[in-house]
Structure formats: structure tokens, C-alpha cells
Amino acid sequence: MSEDNRVNSNDVWIVGVGLTPVGEHWEKSLREIALEAIAAALAEAPGLSPQALYVANTLAPALSGQSQLGSLLADFAGLRGVEAMTIEAAGASGGAALRQAYLALKAGAFDVALVVGLEKVTDQAGPALQAALATATDADYEAVQGITPTAQAALIMRRYLHESGAPADALAGFSLVAHANAVGNPYAMFRRAIKPEDYSRAGMVSEPVNMYDAAPVADGAAALILARSSALPPAGPLPAVRVAGSSLAIAAVALHDRRDPLVLEAANHSANQAYRQAGVTADDIDVFELHDPFSIYAALSLEAAGFASRGQGWRLAQDGEITRQGRIPVTTLGGSKARGDTGGATGVYQVAEVTLQLQGRAGPSQVEGARIGMAQCLGGSGGTAATHILVRVDPA
Amino acid sequence: MENARHWRLRRQRYALVGEVCPHCEEKIFPPRDICPECGEEARDLFEFSGRGQVYSFTKVSDAPTGYEESAPYAIALVQLDEGPMVTAQLTDINDEQLRVGMPVEMVTRKLRSDGERGMLVYGYKFRSAVPAQAA
Numbered sequence: 042m043s044e045d046n047r048v049n050s051n052d053v054w055i056v057g058v059g060l061t062p063v064g065e066h067w068e069k070s071l072r073e074i075a076l077e078a079i080a081a082a083l084a085e086a087p088g089l090s091p092q093a094l095y096v097a098n099t100l101a102p103a104l105s106g107q108s109q110l111g112s113l114l115a116d117f118a119g120l121r122g123v124e125a126m127t128i129e130a131a132g133a134s135g136g137a138a139l140r141q142a143y144l145a146l147k148a149g150a151f152d153v154a155l156v157v158g159l160e161k162v163t164d165q166a167g168p169a170l171q172a173a174l175a176t177a178t179d180a181d182y183e184a185v186q187g188i189t190p191t192a193q194a195a196l197i198m199r200r201y202l203h204e205s206g207a208p209a210d211a212l213a214g215f216s217l218v219a220h221a222n223a224v225g226n227p228y229a230m231f232r233r234a235i236k237p238e239d240y241s242r243a244g245m246v247s248e249p250v251n252m253y254d255a256a257p258v259a260d261g262a263a264a265l266i267l268a269r270s271s272a273l274p275p276a277g278p279l280p281a282v283r284v285a286g287s288s289l290a291i292a293a294v295a296l297h298d299r300r301d302p303l304v305l306e307a308a309n310h311s312a313n314q315a316y317r318q319a320g321v322t323a324d325d326i327d328v329f330e331l332h333d334p335f336s337i338y339a340a341l342s343l344e345a346a347g348f349a350s351r352g353q354g355w356r357l358a359q360d361g362e363i364t365r366q367g368r369i370p371v372t373t374l375g376g377s378k379a380r381g382d383t384g385g386a387t388g389v390y391q392v393a394e395v396t397l398q399l400q401g402r403a404g405p406s407q408v409e410g411a412r413i414g415m416a417q418c419l420g421g422s423g424g425t426a427a428t429h430i431l432v433r434v435d436p437a
Numbered sequence: 438m439e440n441a442r443h444w445r446l447r448r449q450r451y452a453l454v455g456e457v458c459p460h461c462e463e464k465i466f467p468p469r470d471i472c473p474e475c476g477e478e479a480r481d482l483f484e485f486s487g488r489g490q491v492y493s494f495t496k497v498s499d500a501p502t503g504y505e506e507s508a509p510y511a512i513a514l515v516q517l518d519e520g521p522m523v524t525a526q527l528t529d530i531n532d533e534q535l536r537v538g539m540p541v542e543m544v545t546r547k548l549r550s551d552g553e554r555g556m557l558v559y560g561y562k563f564r565s566a567v568p569a570q571a572a
Binding site: 167168169171172174175181182183184185186187188189191192195196197199200203246247248249250295296297298302 | 446449467473492493494495496497498499500501502503504505507510512513514521522523524525526537548549558560
């Protein structure tokens with residue numbers, strides 16, 4: 042603790058991660074998937090008892106008829122007596138829940154907190170699933186027109202290609218890199234590399250969004266154990282991972298209410314706040330787990346976080362800069378595209394994945410020498426953005 | 438049933454009634470009583486002309502509940518002449534006509550239907566403001 046250079050008593054650390062494979066889990070219920078992730082995370086932090094549970098979820102009320110996931114999961118996980126609740130911010134729920142845990146620990150309310158992100162989507166399909174996904178839009182002015190998240194991504198992508206003059210396959214690289222990185226991830230849904238011609242021949246989902254621009258919506262849960270310095274276990278074989286920046290920002294929920302629909306304003310503010318807190322710049326980031334439910338959001342996220350100027354993010358996918366050997370590796374374990382899109386659980390998967398990268402536990406997907414990592418998740422078309430920056434702290 | 442919910446929005450849905458800010462003249466749709474531009478109170482009603490142009494468009498084939506019978510349908514972000522942008526379906530337009538920048542005008546159409554006994558929701562859609570070439 043104090044003797045092993047792990048600094049300030051008010052610091053917040055990630056001391057356990059628990060991942061479950063993303064996929065179509067017909068045999069597992071909402072709670073079973075979550076409990077599996079919780080058990081895996083607790084196993085990494087023996088001796089630590091969480092005092093609070095923050096659940097990230099957005100679709101359980103619509104798709105499973107279930108609210109109060111906080112008490113449901115705490116009860117079934119044998120954690121009666123803890124404080125527990127659900128944090129909802131659509132696709133940014135995971136980052137938002139982590140932020141609540143971080144704030145509670147920073148405030149000294151608890152020493153150890155548990156965050157679990159989960160979605161169970163495969164019990165519904167077709168129109169009911171589309172309607173549930175569309176709840177992330179402005180119900181009175183977007184969803185009423187029959188819009189879906191896929192169609193919103195298509196509206197943004199068409200305008201982006203129109204304004205930037207980028208070629209039709211400008212975003213292919215995001216999908217290619219995500220798939221290549223997922224091959225070595227045992228928790229990924231699609232552990233299969235794809236070729237440029239697979240992308241160019243893919244059928245349209247909602248033009249110009251093709252099958253490889255769209256991430257598969259699937260079941261999954263991931264969990265994190267966070268601790269204050271006072272509860273940090275003695276240094277073990279793994280480097281410690283500190284939460285150096287935590288930020289959540291908002292923009293208009295409705296795409297049409299944004300000053301510039303091609304700019305992720307919330308993502309920009311959130312990233313800048315996190316950089317400031319962590320005392321780093323975009324140049325210092327070794328791994329960036331951005332949110333790619335559709336490939337256009339990967340380009341816009343790179344622009345929002347300062348890796349490219351407006352309308353130029355697609356070029357990073359063409360120039361190999363986003364691969365694990367490139368300037369700014371993204372979706373290093375597959376991202377939403379190939380790991381699978383777990384809705385409100387995404388932010389928790391991302392932070393767990395950044396932790397694995399910083400601790401050298403990412404296996405074949407390892408980014409060599411990763412020391413500072415960033416995770417950012419988006420709610421809907423960018424109405425919410427939560428950003429976390431993690432830093433590896435080696436024992437003295 | 439959501440009758441009251443849709444009834445409350447009748448002015449916006451049937452006549453594109455928004456607001457104009459008495460402080461900075463910003464035209465506001467949908468109405469929100471607080472000007473997004475200057476932050477002052479803005480409650481003066483303003484009826485939009487219904488004319489605008491397509492900022493972007495796509496087609497929905499995997500439709501949500503209540504929209505299945507219209508699928509596939511074209512949907513767009515429409516920049517109104519007075520400034521604000523709206524999300525709306527396009528109607529009475531051939532796929533070949535669709536392009537970014539095309540002038541459009543508002544019409545009232547059926548948006549949503551919930552089965553034989555369910556409610557029908559009507560509201561704005563947009564059609565080409567340039568008459569189609571005689572076939």
C-alpha cells in the first residue's frame with residue numbers, strides 16, 4: 042500500500058474484472074448472466090466485500106419486464122446488506138455506473154464497490170427488439186417517426202460521406218480491425234477475421250450502413266471490483282490499475298437537436314474532462330476502447346477525442362493507425378462489432394478490456410507496452426458519453 | 438393506450454407549431470420553452486412553413502412495433518427553412534428521387550398503427566417540393 046508507491050489514499054483502483062462470453066445465450070437468464078460476471082470478478086479480489094453494487098442496464102424493463110436489478114442481483118449474489126441500484130443512460134449505462142461507483146469511493150462513502158453491466162436481448166426479436174432499442178431516442182420526436190438506432194447511424198454516415206467526400210468503403214477498416222482483434226478474445230462473439238471484399242460485398246442493413254458496419258446485438262455481462270487505496274490488496278503479480286480520469290457529459294438526445302449532427306459533442310467534452318483529470322493528452326493514450334455499435338461512431342469518436350479533425354477520422358482506419366501496432370489502437374478485443382454489442386453493458390466490457398491490456402492479460406490481442414488506456418461509451422446517437430482513463434502503476 | 442400522450446402533441450404533429458424566442462429570434466422546434474440558443478424563456482408560439490430540405494436520408498426495413506406495415510420506408514433529417522432540423526419519414530417519393538439537399542414540404546400522414554383495434558397515430562411526413570416529372 043503506502044510502501045509500494047501506490048500513492049494517494051483517495052485514489053480509486055480496479056482490483057477485479059469478470060467477463061462472460063458475448064452471444065446468444067438461450068440457456069441463461071438475465072440474472073444468471075450477471076451472476077456469472079459478478080462471481081468471476083469477486084474471484085479476482087479475494088477477501089474484499091463490496092459495500093455497494095451499481096448495475097448498468099437499459100433494456101431489462103422493456104425486454105425482460107424487470108426493473109430493480111440492483112436488489113435482484115445483490116440478493117441473488119449473496120450480497121444482501123449492500124446498497125444497490127440500476128444506472129441507466131442507454132449505451133452509456135456502463136460508463137455511467139462505473140462513474141457512480143468511482144464518485145462514491147472518492148467521496149469515501151465506501152471502500153469497495155461492484156459494478157456489473159448486463160443485457161439480455163435475445164429473448165425478443167424483430168419489431169419488439171427494434172422498439173426497445175429505439176427507446177434510446179427522443180420518443181415523442183424521433184421514435185414516433187419509426188426511427189431505429191440503425192437508421193440514425195445511416196443518416197449520420199450518409200451525411201458524413203457526403204460532406205467529407207470519403208469513398209463508399211471509407212469505414213471498412215474499423216470493421217476489419219475489430220474482427221481481426223477479436224480472434225484472440227475468448228469472450229468475443231465473432232472470433233473470425235474478415236477480408237476487405239467481405240465488407241464491400243456485404244448486404245445493406247439501412248443504406249449506407251451494411252452488415253459489417255453494424256454490430257450484432259447480443260447477451261452479455263461484465264463486472265468490475267473497485268477499491269479505495271485503503272482497501273487495495275497487497276501488491277501481487279499483476280500491476281495495479283488506477284482510475285485516473287472519470288467523466289460523463291451530455292448533449293441533446295435527439296440527433297436533430299444537435300448543432301452539428303456530425304460532431305459527438307458529449308464525447309468531446311467527456312474526453313477533454315477525463316484528459317484534464319488524468320493530466321494526459323490524446324497523444325499519451327496507448328489503447329482506446331471506443332464505442333462502435335456502428336462503424337460511423339468509431340470515426341466520430343476518434344474525431345471527438347482529438348485523434349483526428351472533423352470529417353477526417355475515417356482516414357485513421359485506412360492508414361493502419363488503429364491496429365494494435367498503430368498510433369492509436371482501438372477495439373483491441375473486438376469492440377462492439379466483433380466482441381458483440383451488449384447495449385448498456387458495453388462500458389463495463391470496455392473498462393474490463395482496458396484493464397486486461399494494462400495488466401498484460403490480453404493474450405493474442407495484447408497491445409505491447411500499454412500503460413495508459415481510455416474507454417468511452419455512448420448513449421444512443423451520442424446524447425450521453427462517459428469516458429474513463431486508466432493508468433498502470435507498477436510496484437516500486 | 439396512449440391517447441392522451443399523442444393528443445397532447447397535436448399542434449406539433451399536425452401543424453409544426455414550435456416557438457420563437459422573444460430575445461434572440463431563434464425559431465424553436467420542438468417547443469421547449471427555454472431557448473436553446475440564448476437560454477432565455479421562449480414561449481411565443483410559431484408555426485413553421487413546413488418547407489425545408491433533406492440533410493440526410495435512409496430506409497428502414499427492420500421496423501419497430503407499430504411501423505411494420507409501412508416498411509420499408511424512407512426516413513430523413515429535414516432542415517426546415519426557418520432553421521431547426523426534424524426527424525421525419527419521407528412519403529410519395531421514388532427511391533431514385535432521394536438525394537441530400539432535395540427540397541421537401543410537410544404533409545400529414547398516418548405514422549403508426551397498432552392493429553385492428555389499436556389507435557392510429559397521425560403526424561408530419563415530408564414529400565418532394567418539386568413536382569415529379571410526368572411519367
